[in-house]
Amino acid sequence: MQSLDERTVLKRVFSYVLMAILAVIILAPFFIGIWTSFLPTMEIAKGNMFSTNVSLDNYVAAFTRTPILRYLGNTVVIAAVTMIAQLIFCSMSAYAFVFLKFRFRKTFFTLFLVTMMLPFEAEIIPNFATIKQMGLLDHFGALIIPFLTSAFGTFMLRQSFMQTPAELKEASDIEGLNHFQFYWKIVLPYNKISMITLGAYSFLGAWNQYLWPMLTTFSNNSRVIQNGLKQLKSEETFNDWGMIQASAAIIVIPTIIVLFIGQHYFKSGMNEGAVK
Amino acid sequence: MSTVLTNITKSYDSEKPVLNDINAEIQTGEFFVIVGPSGCGKSTLLRMIAGLTQISDGEIRINDKVVNDLPPKDRNLTMVFQSYALFPFLNVWDNVAFGLKARKNTSQAEIEKRVNEALKMVNLESLKDRKPRELSGGQRQRVALARAVASDAKICLMDEPLSNLDAQLRIKMRQEIYALQRKLGLTLIYVTHDQVEAMTMADHIMVLHDSKVQQIGTPAEIYKYPANEFVASFFGVPPINILPAVKVSNGRINVNNDFEVNIDQQVPADNFKVGIRPNELVIEQADELHANASVKSIEFLGDEKIVYAKMSNNGLEVAVEVSSDADFKAYDTIKVSATEKVLLFNGDGVNITRNAEDVVNA
Known part of the structure; x- marks a missing residue:
């Protein structure tokens, strides 16, 4: 009996130790990054990672000496507009695919899926040509218009909308709700979790864009944060690593906020009690 | 003033009809139970009366008006679903008020009065701020009933409303539904597969089997003078x-x-x-x-x-x-x-x- 106990204890100790080591390996770069953002660049260059010379100077420098605020502003606007547009357009098209009966519904949906299977990189040249023709290069439009809707979002919301109980639709029919009322008052609230998921996903997607804005923006007026960060690094011959770290820390913050807000809603059981 | 079904037929595609030549007259203010084994088309019939399912052939008249092509909302009826169909994101009060608000022809004060009365009638006043997920099965059932009570529609359709409840609660709710129907003078069309529910509550019973009406009559008539072997063996335990x-x-x-x-x-x-x-x-x-x-x-x-x-x-x-x-x-x-x-x-x-x-x- 006792030996059995010892073995379970040992097993548990082993698995916790393993998990702790893995956690350290995964989290270390993140925390080293945050830590170095508080250190003067000279100390970092000397490799003096345990310096006690901690200050917020790098953050002050990032905000005052670089256009990072401008980049942040651009990105917030672009990401927010992209998110709102995707929520509206994806939910409306998903609604049509689920609740409206029309000819070639399946065909249209398959076409949607086909576009999802094509990686964005493969569409970059035609998209670039289109944007150029429209005269939108180095303009917010170039970063927003191609992302107003997404096949993935439509697909995801369609799967979610299909789970809406048919009785809710029937109950709404009896109360005389039209399609828009049903969409707005029942379908959207019922699928709140999926909507929040898509919102977070599209916001972070827009926030983390790098390749496309690199191609289509060339001035600080429209440059977004990820490219801005790159810009900080190569602009100067001597890289101010402390400040770059501080900037990187700043641009991670919205990601963390979105995840924390999202986590609150990703609780299961939100829709319990609708139908038995 | 009654609901009249004439030669109602429903068929999907080329298959054998689900319902064949259904005729019935449901008097205003009566408790009319449609009963039959599962798969006999009783829910389909109810859905056709509600307007949720198209009628293949025949005619439905409500108060002398043919309603075949009328959308559900213009038939002036309410429906209680087997699964309750509550809105999980609304609290009890808003669930009950939902239909009245959607129809937009009731003033705010009137809505409040009606909803509060309906909740009082089903003893849910104290739970009006709860969400459906915080209610027990019987309480959810009551919310669905309150929704029907609050509506001004005089015809109420119920599709096996008690089948998700345990035996004891079912007996209690059976009495409550019966009392409500009498009190409000509703025309209640009630679908069930449970012959006991049919016998205990109905003014008239329609027995459906094999896509046809087997018999329509009062519970006593059905029990004492069954039209055929099926009806005789469907009612009575054992x-x-x-x-x-x-x-x-x-x-x-x-x-x-x-x-x-x-x-x-x-x-x-x-x-x-x-x-x-x-x-x-x-x-x-x-x-x-x-x-x-x-x-x-x-x-x-x-x-x-x-x-x-x-x-x-x-x-x-x-x-x-x-x-x-x-x-x-x-x-x-x-x-x-x-x-x-x-x-x-x-x-x-x-x-x-x-x-x-x-x-x-x-």
Whole structure:
């Protein structure tokens, strides 16, 4: 009996130790990054990672000496507009695919899926040509218009909308709700979790864009944060690593906020009690 | 002022119709129960009355107006779903008010008055701020009822509203629904597969089977004068015993070659059946020489016992109701006979009992 106990204890100790080591390996770069953002660049260059010379100077420098605020502003606007547009357009098209009966519904949906299977990189040249023709290069439009809707979002919301109980639709029919009322008052609230998921996903997607804005923006007026960060690094011959770290820390913050807000809603059981 | 169904037919694609030639008249203010085994099309019929399902053929009139092509909301009715169909993101109060708000022809003060009254009527006032997920099954059911009560529609459709509840709660809700219907003077069209629910609540019962109406009548009529073998065996617990019979002489028939019964009518020479309710069968202990059946099992129900016996002739099983102090054990040999209150069915299962009323009242 006792030996059995010892073995379970040992097993548990082993698995916790393993998990702790893995956690350290995964989290270390993140925390080293945050830590170095508080250190003067000279100390970092000397490799003096345990310096006690901690200050917020790098953050002050990032905000005052670089256009990072401008980049942040651009990105917030672009990401927010992209998110709102995707929520509206994806939910409306998903609604049509689920609740409206029309000819070639399946065909249209398959076409949607086909576009999802094509990686964005493969569409970059035609998209670039289109944007150029429209005269939108180095303009917010170039970063927003191609992302107003997404096949993935439509697909995801369609799967979610299909789970809406048919009785809710029937109950709404009896109360005389039209399609828009049903969409707005029942379908959207019922699928709140999926909507929040898509919102977070599209916001972070827009926030983390790098390749496309690199191609289509060339001035600080429209440059977004990820490219801005790159810009900080190569602009100067001597890289101010402390400040770059501080900037990187700043641009991670919205990601963390979105995840924390999202986590609150990703609780299961939100829709319990609708139908038995 | 009534709901009239004329020659209603529903078929999907080229298959056999789900419902065939349904005719009925549902009086205003009555409790009308549509009952039948699962898959008989009773929910489809209800959905057609509601307007949620298209009618293939026939006509539905509500208060002398043909409503075949009217959308559900213009038929002025409410519906309670088997699954309740509550809105999980709204609290109880808003769930009840939802329909009234959606219709937009009721003032805010009127909505509040109606919803509060409806919640009071189903005893949910104290829970009005809860979400559906914080309610028990019976309470969710009550919210669905309150929604129907709050509406000003005079016709209420219910699709197996009690089938998700446990037995005790079902009896309680049955009484509550009945009381509500009487109090509000609703025309209630109620679908169920449970013959007990049908018998206890209905003013009139429609028995559906095999996509056709088998019989429409009051619970007493349905029980005492079933139109055919199906209706007879659908109502009554345990179900009626159906046994083959042949004519012995005028006024006397032989049942299953096991025992004889006196009857007061002409019968065909053979190829007919008798239906005997379990409480009309009589059994007594008998030695093997005189016995015509043996006891298989016994159910004790408190004030009575149900004896299941196997007839010796062709192994048919019968159920017999005896008083709870009767002393029978499994494998006892017994002699089965019957009173004269029997039902007769011809080869097609149609009730051919003459003067059925006299037989039952005799």
